[in-house]
Amino acid sequence: MIHRFILNEVSYFGPGSRRELPEVVRRMGKSKALVVTDPGLIKFGVAKMVTDILDEAALPYEIFSDVKPNPTVANVQHGVDTFRQSGADYIIAIGGGSAIDTAKGIGIVVTNPEFSDIVSLEGCAPTKNKSIPIIALPTTAGTAAETTINYVIIDEEKQKKMVCVDPNDIPAVAIIDAELMYSLPRNLTAATGMDALTHAIEGYITKGAWEMSDMFEIEAIRMISRHLPVAVEEPHNAEARSGMALAQYIAGMAFSNVGLGLVHGMAHPMGSLFDIAHGVANALLLPTIMEFNMPYCLDKYPEIARAMGVDISGMTREEASQAAVNAVRDLAIKVGIPQHLSELGICESDIPKLADQALADVCTPGNPRDVTLSDIQTLYRKLL
Secondary structure (H helix, E strand, O other): OOOOOOOOOEEEEOOOHHHHHHHHHHHHOOOOEEEEOOHHHHHOOHHHHHHHHHHHOOOOEEEEOOOOOOOEHHHHHHHHHHHHHHOOOEEEEEEOHHHHHHHHHHHHHHHOHHHOOOHHHOEOOOOOOOOOOEEEEEOOOOOOHHHOOEEEEEEOOOOEEEEEEOHHHOOOEEEEOHHHHOOOOHHHHHHHHHHHHHHHHHHHHOOOOOHHHHHHHHHHHHHHHHHHHHHHHOOOOHHHHHHHHHHHHHHHHHHHHHOOOHHHHHHHHHHHHHOOOHHHHHHHHHHHHHHHHHHHOOOOHHHHHHHOOOOOOOOOHHHHHHHHHHHHHHHHHHOOOOOOHHHHOOOHHHHHHHHHHHHHOOOHHHOOOOOOHHHHHHHHHHOO
16 A cells, blocks of 8 residues: 655744744845734734744735634635735745635645636646745644644635645645743643644545654544643643643644545534634544444553553553543533533534535544444534
8 A cells, every 4th residue: 555644844843933934034035024913812912922033034925814613605705805915925824724724725826727616626626737835834733734734714605614634725835933832821722732633633534644654643642631721720841841842843743745534524514614723523423433443452441541651550452442432521510611512612413414414524524433324423422
């Protein structure tokens, strides 16, 4: 079997690494940036931590902040128009998955205008040209959008999340600076951290997993289990924030290349139909879907348990696998993740539409256990 592994051209890590930005821009030979970020990061001064460096280096830029928590087709189209009018020749994306995903959509459409409707980018679109160069600076430790070939955009007309998978969209440069994450609120730290754990676990058990991806995902699971509770309780703990920043990147390196599974398949419609934060949806679903997949993952779940610090000495494979599920659920509860769909405003009558979208989601076929529409409906009901 042939495996493909795509990564950024260059990545920088460590607190303060955003200060490398001027040299990165000079090396790329670019003249003006479109800075893609969101209103909250401007309001709370996080984006300014990056634009101040551009100002000091006299590097010109224009800011585009029409980014929603779940970005839409209209957001991307507005961004494309802004980029063309700005005279920019590269993009700096500052934010979580929403800002970076919006930047990816902009960058792809500018160089591949035949996809300007945006909706034709869903799935594995046959784009011919690389995106406008993107320098991505994540402000959350969760999505790993700065190192993946995936992005998610909401089709407002159909009320569904489109998962776009395109090697041409990967940012040219990723700068993972934990100082940009210190002001992230407790609930977002928890949700994005559990999103990263979901990436690591689904990437570890997906049908496309292999030795190289397994190596990354197990290390990400180990690091998240260690650092996430501290990052939630002590937001300015440099070791915990840096550990989470690196762990989510490591998880992204692997899942981007091997795919995900049913957790993401079921989480995406929760976001498109109910505007539920992606990390919260993933974290709520993860333990229950792990139990559903357990008979097909008895070789791997014990390793998840071990990576999360569980002593599985003397346990059977089944016992060790259940211990992995329990460890994930305990971590979600510890960091304050809701445990029932009803807490998020979802009721029984919503399940058919959720399940229809989940079955059709591009992530669902990667699940280690094949699923039916009835299976998905049952899982949603179990979590009501």
